[in-house]
Amino acid sequence: MKLQETLELHVKAAIQALFEKELPSVEFQATRKEFAGDVTVVVFPMLRVVKGNPVVIGEQVGQYLQDHVDLVKGFNVVKGFLNIEISDQYYFDFFQSIKNDDQFGFVKQTDDKAIMVEYSSPNTNKPLHLGHVRNVLLGYSVSEILKASGRKVYKTQIINDRGIHICKSMLAYQKFGEGETPTETLKGDKLVGNYYVKFDQEYKSEIEELVAQGQSEEAAKKNAPVLLEAQEMLLKWEAGDAEVVALWEKMNQWVYDGFDVTYKNIGVDFDTYYYESNTYLLGKEFVAEGLKTGVFFKKEDGSVWCDLTEDGLDEKIVLRSDGTAVYMTQDIGTAIQRIKDYPDVGGMVYTVGNEQDYHFKVLFLILKKLGFEWAENLFHLSYGMVDLPSGKMKSREGTVVDADDLIQEMSDTAEEISKELGKLEDYSESEKKALYRTIGLGALKYYILKVDPKKRILFDPKESIDFQGNTGPFIQYTYARIQSILRKANSEASETSDVTTFNFHEKEKQLIKQLEQFPEVIQNAADQHSPALIANYTYELVKDFNSFYQNVSILGADTEAEKTFRVALSKTVSQTIKNALAVLGIEVPERM
RNA sequence: GGUCGCAUAGCUCAGCUGGAUAGAGCACCUGCCUUCUAAGCAGGCGGUCCUAGGUUCGAAUCCUAGUGCGAUCACCA
Known part of the structure; x- marks a missing residue:
């Protein structure tokens, strides 16, 4: 039995013997360095049960403990604090019990149910930066801590591998790439990231041009030719256009290879991977399902929503009027897919920045409304942003602290x-x-x-x-x-x-x-x-x-x-x- | 504007479900390498715990209001 548990029983017994009163609980704290003793019992809370002077009660309880408990070698009372001295024998015995245990502090897996921890979850259009580093370190560490505490854990990520931002890099590569491929000195994720920046530069200069021709800035942002081309490319991708899909696969693979190097450098790993492009369809299925059961409703324009006003939130869109998936759709699908793949998973941890607090509140609520048992055990491991003195890091503006560079600098x-x-x-x-x-x-x-x-x-x-x-x-x-x-x-x-x-x-x-x-x-x-x-x-x-x-x-x-x-x-x-x-x-x- | 989070020493941070005189590191100042590794140890300096009320025997901690900073409230992710 642990020291505190033992002492708690004895303190309760002391109160019973001395005052014939039942003590519901005992409050302990480590004795402060400036006082003699090892463990301190706070007397004040006892006054609710036993009336009297806290110093006197402390003395009486202390004396009782010293007389009746072998572990207790001595005591002193300062104001309402009973400082107890524990015998060296106790500490020596404790030490003997742990000294050869190389798993000290760790608990063998006791829980049948596993926890899936998601972290990293990058976009595939740019390299990892310091923000991802915090995410990855937190997610990995929490996974290991959960394991050490006796849980079974699966580490995973969701790879955001589709969408307009990916098309931007692809388009810029098509236009300016001249068949460039990753090299020893240029990792795939860096290469793709360069074209993402290149797109942005092109886009900005086109906007300027259009504005110079008399368009409003707002209109120019919508009408810039490269943007239109990128949107067109996204449509082609969704339609399964062979050439676009081939380019998408090639460039994504470059990025994955680059990420792998970074993860290896940083010393983290994953048990399983999920790709947005594989899960958004399942999300759509369950939106259709939820529509039938009344969890969602359809507006006149065909878009599908979830009414969360009774829960103090707003209405949330889960499917666009054109029938395409939004972020929420995909996250619903991913969660369900994970449980399908790993039926022993009883809960999930999402390591995602606090800018998405609202999103996860809504996601968890929707999954509960859809009736999933495991939805009760979802946790958003929300963490603060990593900012620079100049403010937020922005990939497009090149104000990011690159993960690979940072690791190298630390090593240097x-x-x-x-x-x-x-x-x-x-x-x-x-x-x-x-x-x-x-x-x-x-x-x-x-x-x-x-x-x-x-x-x-x-x-x-x-x-x-x-x-x-x-x-x-x-x-x-x-x-x-x-x-x-x-x-x-x-x-x-x-x-x-x-x-x-x-x-x-x-x-x-x-x-x-x-x-x-x-x-x-x-x-x-x-x-x-x-x-x-x-x-x-x-x-x-x-x-x-x-x-x-x-x-x-x-x-x-x-x-x-x-x-x-x-x-x-x-x-x-x-x-x-x-x-x-x-x-x-x-x-x-x-x-x- | 609604909602959520944060605010502690010059700087970076601890402070567990309320408990003793609010603690560390960095920086600055003093000592300590003939002895198990000085990336260390011993000590000094440094505080209106954002403000004002409230609850309590007791508040950095809980409640209310306010101030400041950040995030979010998209048919973006």
């Missing part, structure tokens, strides 16, 4: 710093390169994941991401330090410490207390879909370890038993760091 920075420190002379070039990548990515991922998903991030490319303090590299560094100790200790290792009584150093006890939190932190992070909780926890743990490391000699301990214990403690801390970082998608280095 790691290299610079490593070279200055010069600790890796005996590493081979390829080892060094791998390490720079590990550290650079660690810095980037931690930087993004440590902030609460719903807050927006302001990213200033001029100010580089830190490698000191509350950062990924600091945590990685601590891990590497411990590995160094373990390597040294290994030669003289002995698993013979049958210590039964122990007086912990204050730093040792603090570390064990911190370790004790980890399983709960994983569960909280899973419940709240928040990698930030893991990041913050890991930082606390690492800070505690460094303080221990710098103040207590591990290999130079006074006795053999102490040394063995400290090595084991260090090892367990490093395993916990590794596990925590793993669910953030961050790798650990053996040295740095």
Whole structure:
């Protein structure tokens, strides 16, 4: 049983014995550093059941606990706070129970129902940028956190592979491409992105021309020849025109290949993929179905809507008057398709920016109205935008921070710093390169994941991401330090410490207390879909370890038993760091 | 205008379902490498928790109103 649960029973028993009153619950918190003790019981809430002076009640309860509970070594009361000192034996026993568990903090899969987590979901007309990076890191990490908390997870994405924006790149390529193909130095997604920009330039200059000829700007925007051509191309695509479809397939494949490189660079993966071009038809089917059952209604012009006014929202269109699908149609189809493909899925998580909060509110509501059981378990993992000092990133205007470039820059920075420190002379070039990548990515991922998903991030490319303090590299560094100790200790290792009584150093006890939190932190992070909780926890743990490391000699301990214990403690801390970082998608280095 | 989100140190952020004197990092200042990796440790400086009311023994946290910033309210995605 957990410490708090045990104590809760005893506090209730104490109130029963002392006052003959039933306490519904007990409020605990970690004892603040400036007071003696390990766990604190807040007395105030008890006053509702037991009348009296909180200090006196605290004293009485404390005395009872000390007399009746072995774990409780002592206590003190400050104002209405009962600080309880727990015996070292308890912490020692706890440590013994986890020290050889390399899965510490993780729960074996217990749930039959799986969760499908969608993330990334790019358009196929431009390369991935920093905004996608946040999305991908969040989605991947939440997937891993859910797994660690005992759920089965499928990682997926929806690839937005059709529509007018794709035709824009295709058209520009047709006009100006001269048969260009991706090369070593020009990835497919970059190539296609260039033509998307090219289209926009062409479009803008045509508008200017038309305006100069006397058209209003509004009219010019609609009448620009390239736009008309792109629209025509979309119609051809929908009609299945062989030439257009062939070009579409070719260019999309270039983009997919380019994305794959980026995903691999960033270290994320997917279990399954969905393409909008494959699911929008199923969406249409269910719109027809919902029309029959009265979930939707048809307006005079033939468009189909869902009336959500009773739910406090507006009417929402689900099918255009010309019968073509909108975004909502496709999302309805995709959700249903996923359940068809993976019947064990009982819920889904959508990692999508907060600009689409309304869309998902509506989508979930519609799916409920359509009567799907699983619609009760849909979650929009909504996150804030990543903005630059100059404002929003815009692909067409070239004001984006490119994902591949960013990863490379992080790696370069790691290299610079490593070279200055010069600790890796005996590493081979390829080892060094791998390490720079590990550290650079660690810095980037931690930087993004440590902030609460719903807050927006302001990213200033001029100010580089830190490698000191509350950062990924600091945590990685601590891990590497411990590995160094373990390597040294290994030669003289002995698993013979049958210590039964122990007086912990204050730093040792603090570390064990911190370790004790980890399983709960994983569960909280899973419940709240928040990698930030893991990041913050890991930082606390690492800070505690460094303080221990710098103040207590591990290999130079006074006795053999102490040394063995400290090595084991260090090892367990490093395993916990590794596990925590793993669910953030961050790798650990053996040295740095 | 309606709706949703955010507002904490100069900057970037923690602060769990209300609890003790609001915490970290960066920056700035002091110390610490002959000793397990100084990407570190020990310490200092720095706060009207946006404002005003309310609930409570107790509010950064909950409620109401307001201010500022962002998003959204398309037969775009």
